[in-house]
Amino acid sequence: MLRLVDINTYYGPSHVLQDLSLEVEKGEIVCLLGANAAGKTTTMKTIFGLVRPNSGSILFEDKPVEKKATGEIVQSGLALVPESRRIFPRMSVKENLEMGAYIRSNRKEIDADLDHVCQIFPRLRERLKQYAGTMSGGEQQMLAMGRAIMSRPKMICMDEPSMGLSPKLVETVFDTILRIRDEGMTIFLVEQNASMALSLADRGYVLQTGKIVLSDSAKNLLTNDLVRQAYLGG
């Protein structure tokens, strides 16, 4: 469904992504593991056109998207739950969710999805009228995920959805990811929390200083020595 082929991305002189290739099939949960500054967020930004690759191609449903504007990429059916949520702080929760549905116009379907998101995240229903910026980090994370679902994407990318959350909230977030997948969503997950990510993913890639160094099924990665030492605490 999503394929990155030999992507090279630079920030000024630093070569952040080096010949990065990866693939996500329809219906899969694929995770990308890596330490700080390995290039995980840059990978996400490159997919969504917020940073442009210097070479390589990105195919979504076999169509190249690496030269398209961010808005067009989203319209073709990709959604991102960005790092540190990036919700609109001075809009109500409801308006944030409506923004998620910006590319859609069928009012009935949007209202139905709004209701559906509130079912997944009952906390959001309680706070529909509240300014999003006044919510806790966990609630904002739920809002960011709900907002992504509101665009009715074919695939959702999530950039460190567990960051800064308590262990209990992390579990809620990961339960939700499974739930969304069971509803038929394809998910690409970037995570530092390797044990949690691998416990729900089908496959995983390991990114080190801009290069993919490992790629395997999640089960095998969990027992892989390198992964155990570097990301699972030995």
Add this chain to the structure above:
Amino acid sequence: MATFVNLLIVGLATGAIYALIALGYTMVYGIIELINFAHGDIFMLGTFVTIAILSALGVQYSHPPTAMSWELVGQLALACVGSFLFCAILGVVIERVAYRPLRSAPRLAPLISAIGVSLVLQDVGKLWFGPTNVSIVPMPIGAISAGPINIDIINIFVLIVALALMAGLHFLVNFTRMGRAMRAVAQDRDAAALMGVNVNLIIALTFFIGAGLAGAGGFIYTLKFPNTYFYLGFQQGLIAFTAAVLGGIGNLAGAMVGGLLIGLIYSFVTLIPNNILPHGGNAWNQAVIFAILILILIFRPSGLFGQHTPEKV
């Protein structure tokens, strides 16, 4: 009492014009964090376009209108819409040519570009109508008298037009899909793009509306004061900018309230007698306005309605 009511009405009418101009400053600042120094000059060209359209339609000193007629109302409406559209399109062109290429440059670069555009527009004004005062035949809009109180109806007209435009803007920004997209871009440009918003289009639209309001402001200014000149935009622009800062730059309600307040201050300062300030308050109203600007910047830079954005976690 009569003086008070008069100063109040004149202050509100003048303030409404400042508010219309201030909205453009604040909208542009809100969305791309740029003080658009050319904005006052767009307003100035709005006054010129108004005069040009009205003269072309035959509203001239050679045959001054003697009474309000539907024909005159139509001509005025045409001048208002024409000035709005001219300035709106000019705003979009300026953004495209002078600001967009510098969007990822250090912030000083677009600021200097804006000052450059301001100078260019002033010279365009000078080429068009010359370096002296240009005036238009006064409109035959009378006054209402109630005992000692005498109010020029033009002030009421100015207030109605300005308030209607502001109400329209308020509706557009808060209750339409486009307005929501504008607020989203203002709060987080990348996140808005990730919702599928065409960010460039929304920024262009913001310039369209902000500059259009300055054009409409130019129209009502011309009717109220009935003269203008190429440097008008710099002066009035600075005062309107003060209004935007007073309300809290980036905040639409702030610009509206700030504009009205500045208008009232401008008007009531004239009450200060000779023995307190030499030559009386009339000679000092700009000094007072800019003293206020300095005080706000020192003591409350976020303005009256300045928002404290909750920190992102």
